[in-house]
Amino acid sequence: MTSRRFTYADGPSAEPMLTLGRTTSIPALLTKIIFLGLVLGLAVAIVPALISMRSWTMLAILVITVIAVFTIYTTRHCVPAKYLFPGTFFLVLFLLVPVIYTIQISTTNFGDGTRASKSETVSSIVSASVVRDDSLPTYTMSIGVSRHGDTTDDYVLLLVNSTTGRTYLGTTDRLSLMPTAQVTVKKGRIVAAKGYRILTAEQVNNAGDAITGMSVPVNAGKGVAIHTSGISSAYTGTENLVYDSSADTITDRSTGDVYSPRMVNGRYLFVDPQGRAVSQRSWLSSVGLANYTSLFTDSSIRGQLLTTSLWTLFFAVFSVAGTFLAGLLIALLFDEPRMIGRKVYRSLMVVPYAVPTFIGFLIWSTFFNKDFGLVNQLTGLHLDWFGNASLAKIAVRTANLWAGIPYMFLISTGALQSLPADVVEAARVDGARPIRLFFQIKMPLLLVSVAPLLVSSFAFNFNNYNAIALMTQGGPFSSDGSLFGGTDILISGIYRLAFGGSGARFGLAAAVSVLLFFITALMAIIQFRYTRKLEEIL
Amino acid sequence: MQRSILDARRHLPHVRNGMEIPRGTAWWRQIGWRHVVGIGVLGFMLFPVLYVVSASFNPLGSIAGGSLIPRSFTLEFYRTMVNGSKYPFMRWYGNTLLVALVVAACEVMFSTMAAYSFSRLRFRGRRGGLLSVLLVQMFPQFLSAVALFTMMSQLGRVLPGFGLNTLTGYALILMGGTMGNVWLMKGFFDSIPHEIDEAAEIDGAGHVTIFVKVLLPLVTPILAVNFLLTFIHVIGEYMLAAIFLTDDKVKTLAVGLYGIIEGDQSGNLGLFCAGSILLCIPVVLLFLYLQKYITSGMTAGAVKS
Numbered sequence: 126m127t128s129r130r131f132t133y134a135d136g137p138s139a140e141p142m143l144t145l146g147r148t149t150s151i152p153a154l155l156t157k158i159i160f161l162g163l164v165l166g167l168a169v170a171i172v173p174a175l176i177s178m179r180s181w182t183m184l185a186i187l188v189i190t191v192i193a194v195f196t197i198y199t200t201r202h203c204v205p206a207k208y209l210f211p212g213t214f215f216l217v218l219f220l221l222v223p224v225i226y227t228i229q230i231s232t233t234n235f236g237d238g239t240r241a242s243k244s245e246t247v248s249s250i251v252s253a254s255v256v257r258d259d260s261l262p263t264y265t266m267s268i269g270v271s272r273h274g275d276t277t278d279d280y281v282l283l284l285v286n287s288t289t290g291r292t293y294l295g296t297t298d299r300l301s302l303m304p305t306a307q308v309t310v311k312k313g314r315i316v317a318a319k320g321y322r323i324l325t326a327e328q329v330n331n332a333g334d335a336i337t338g339m340s341v342p343v344n345a346g347k348g349v350a351i352h353t354s355g356i357s358s359a360y361t362g363t364e365n366l367v368y369d370s371s372a373d374t375i376t377d378r379s380t381g382d383v384y385s386p387r388m389v390n391g392r393y394l395f396v397d398p399q400g401r402a403v404s405q406r407s408w409l410s411s412v413g414l415a416n417y418t419s420l421f422t423d424s425s426i427r428g429q430l431l432t433t434s435l436w437t438l439f440f441a442v443f444s445v446a447g448t449f450l451a452g453l454l455i456a457l458l459f460d461e462p463r464m465i466g467r468k469v470y471r472s473l474m475v476v477p478y479a480v481p482t483f484i485g486f487l488i489w490s491t492f493f494n495k496d497f498g499l500v501n502q503l504t505g506l507h508l509d510w511f512g513n514a515s516l517a518k519i520a521v522r523t524a525n526l527w528a529g530i531p532y533m534f535l536i537s538t539g540a541l542q543s544l545p546a547d548v549v550e551a552a553r554v555d556g557a558r559p560i561r562l563f564f565q566i567k568m569p570l571l572l573v574s575v576a577p578l579l580v581s582s583f584a585f586n587f588n589n590y591n592a593i594a595l596m597t598q599g600g601p602f603s604s605d606g607s608l609f610g611g612t613d614i615l616i617s618g619i620y621r622l623a624f625g626g627s628g629a630r631f632g633l634a635a636a637v638s639v640l641l642f643f644i645t646a647l648m649a650i651i652q653f654r655y656t657r658k659l660e661e662i663l
Numbered sequence: 664m665q666r667s668i669l670d671a672r673r674h675l676p677h678v679r680n681g682m683e684i685p686r687g688t689a690w691w692r693q694i695g696w697r698h699v700v701g702i703g704v705l706g707f708m709l710f711p712v713l714y715v716v717s718a719s720f721n722p723l724g725s726i727a728g729g730s731l732i733p734r735s736f737t738l739e740f741y742r743t744m745v746n747g748s749k750y751p752f753m754r755w756y757g758n759t760l761l762v763a764l765v766v767a768a769c770e771v772m773f774s775t776m777a778a779y780s781f782s783r784l785r786f787r788g789r790r791g792g793l794l795s796v797l798l799v800q801m802f803p804q805f806l807s808a809v810a811l812f813t814m815m816s817q818l819g820r821v822l823p824g825f826g827l828n829t830l831t832g833y834a835l836i837l838m839g840g841t842m843g844n845v846w847l848m849k850g851f852f853d854s855i856p857h858e859i860d861e862a863a864e865i866d867g868a869g870h871v872t873i874f875v876k877v878l879l880p881l882v883t884p885i886l887a888v889n890f891l892l893t894f895i896h897v898i899g900e901y902m903l904a905a906i907f908l909t910d911d912k913v914k915t916l917a918v919g920l921y922g923i924i925e926g927d928q929s930g931n932l933g934l935f936c937a938g939s940i941l942l943c944i945p946v947v948l949l950f951l952y953l954q955k956y957i958t959s960g961m962t963a964g965a966v967k968s
Binding site for chain 1: 679682683684693694697698700701704705707708709711712714715769772773774776777779780784786789792794796797798799800801802803804805806807808809810811813814817818820821822835836838839840841842845870871874895898899901902905906916917920921924928929932935939942943946947949950951954
């Protein structure tokens, strides 16, 4: 029976490679043509934007994708690929690529204050050092946008010299004279210019940094440039700092101090030999394995990481063991064919499973509220459930128990019902009493069938961000500025490192993520082992 | 005489559906206690659900100091949510359904296609491919949040409709998980005898015909289950939505309702509960309707026949 399988993939073909495959019916052919047309059309539409943005990586991905689509769907070869491509495409792009990218980020110092590239940082340090020179001309200013450009980022300054009244065009490269014939000046300001659209004050305001940060070099060698001042005037100033790209140093013109890049607390800064930094601005750079070493050697981080890992482990073990035990017992409770209304009980048991998780957790978090929460009211206690780490942990575990029981009940019920009836019956005939029947026959069979599900449930709870984020947000937090809160599991700690209020540390967060990838992979491998054993048994 | 007949009947076991139902203490010992414990368990499990229902109708907005059954009744919270006077609830509802429908539809389509290929076609790397899909699927997307965030902000600069704070971008990210139920679906395809498609092949059917016309009709119930499970999963997805959907216009209900209750835990409870009920009703009904398939579907991956 197994010898004859589909062999389209290696069947010899007399047809040319590029055909529309086996598609013969008109609707199928049309679907195929429309689909391929859409892919090609979309790709062609995106390419110009990608080229103008210089996103070569994305362009490469796009080209490879289009080639792959056409090779797979226009030839009669690679039949399995035709079925695997769509899901795999998204799996690779939005699951696998981010994993690889995370590994890459974990070797950098990416975070708040280190988002910009080095050249961006240098130019912002230099342009921040401008000193106004009153002996040089001032201008009234209008902002123009090229009529031909497709992107609105190409702003130009349209300037009128306040003393001479001559008109100029200033770009980020140079200042050039603008013939009076090409401009209309009203009340000392340019109100129209050939080839440019003048922005209104509101539009200038909305453009924000793109305009306020603009400067027009006049004498680049001496750092003299025109800078904007507000939205309608400009002045000439001198940059006090100058960057020497060959020596990679910044020099202070007035004092002659020389600053060069050096790593300070995981960030590069331009510092002088005495260690004084010219600016606190830093940039994105590779730090090798520094994030990992700080996880394991920095005593404050290491201790917290260890406590958080242990709690994560405990939380996952407790969640799986607790919910499975409860779910199994409830399944056994209703596993009595003589019981009236069994179906109703079972249906109602599953209702919480259909309620979206976030609703359940949010309601439980109101139950544990200190002031008006139901738990305090019913028990007459006045406990601050979320103000104390141990109490908060109890609250989180209770809510997660509630959320997890229906699933365990479902799979236990399913597994009980699909136990091989002949084996159970044989044991009964042999005179096994109900308790022995359960522990020696039913339970081992049941465990074998649910073991993989228990492992994946463990992996799920290990990374159960919802339970923590919606109940406690990881709190309570101690006042000593620790990275992790009292109920934080690893994944919610990562979230805080990356997106939390006080300074994003993407690099460090990515390093913890990579650590979790390894743990998750380990659990996956254990699960595969179980699954394989299971396949051998059944 | 009469009395003795009654006595005799009392000691005869009651029979229902061919099963002996004991009476008296034996009934309590064997069956009755199950009802008692069962009602207790259901009480714990259903209490939060009933609480939400009750609070949504209670003019106090909570059951603080009151009973589970509200003393007075109001539809005010439902009205506020539906007419959108305080929050763009209907918009969030629409956003949620749209994303969930699109992602669930793609998930069903992609998972089924891949499962067919893994179950029926023989090619090099089949087992390796199946295992890799399973392994990669186990990494929570949320762990790569930083990378995804950077990727999406770059994508948004090229295609503004797909960047941060767009439903399309968010849906795209969720599409990364559309191979999630391949294992489940493959189990189902495996349980269909190969003779069926072999017969179709001999009749000259190509792989598309076998897939669409022969096999798909046989797996329809599991397609429905697969759709529903993904649908519920997307509706309840909070983690990524909280990062990628921060603008009021593009929020899904998970982030929107979270914002309502976090804004004022006591004052907004009624609104939150009314919103939750409006979301839950269709989902719970669908779920109960398909429950039979869901139970068998979830164990199918593990319990093979």
